[in-house]
Amino acid sequence: MHKVENLKIWQKSIELTKAIYLLVSELPIDEKFGLTSQIKRCAISIPSNIAEGAGRNSQNEFKHFLSIANGSSYELQTQLILIIELNLINKDKVQPIIELCIEIQKMNYAFQQKL
Template sequence: MHKVENLKIWEKSIELTKAVYLLVSELSSDEKFGLTSQIKRCAISIPSNIAEGAGRNSRKEFKHFLSIANGSSYELQTQLILIIELDLINKSKVQPIIELCIEIQKMNYAFQQKL
């Protein structure tokens, strides 16, 4: 249906995932199987669901997977806020990633409306 590599939202979500991986590498090893693991899964879910939706046969299916990606982005945003609230990483390092997450949420909503 859509070539995923041409989708700006997919490119941005790949950028977000890489930023998240770099960020969580700063978390203590105590968080490896807790928050770190959950954050990585959420981040990976965003571009993965966009890609899966792009490969589907209908706009309805694509919108469904965009909706899943959007849910993952809100879950990720919540976990990034928790990192700040728990003083695990300085807010100045986390905030740009939250802003990118919000940008993707807006792009996702607009893209769903366009489909």
């Protein structure tokens, strides 16, 4: 078992989730039950699955939850690209969050290989 608070990938995913919450507050109100809700769920899923995997009894279980977190990160990245493509928020505000998402994806892959 890993102490989740010490995992850099978990720390980065918490940072990502906080950035997402600030970003989606700028989305139009009519997106509250659309993109806003979906984006928040994806963002929360990333650190949550990392934490759940860290608390499991085997490395294989941990890898499984890291894989779920990675899927959520790609889903989130897609939704962030949609925000840009739909001109809902300026690309300059969204791009750094996409880059953080990609960094977490790379960390996740490397961590899975290490396990």
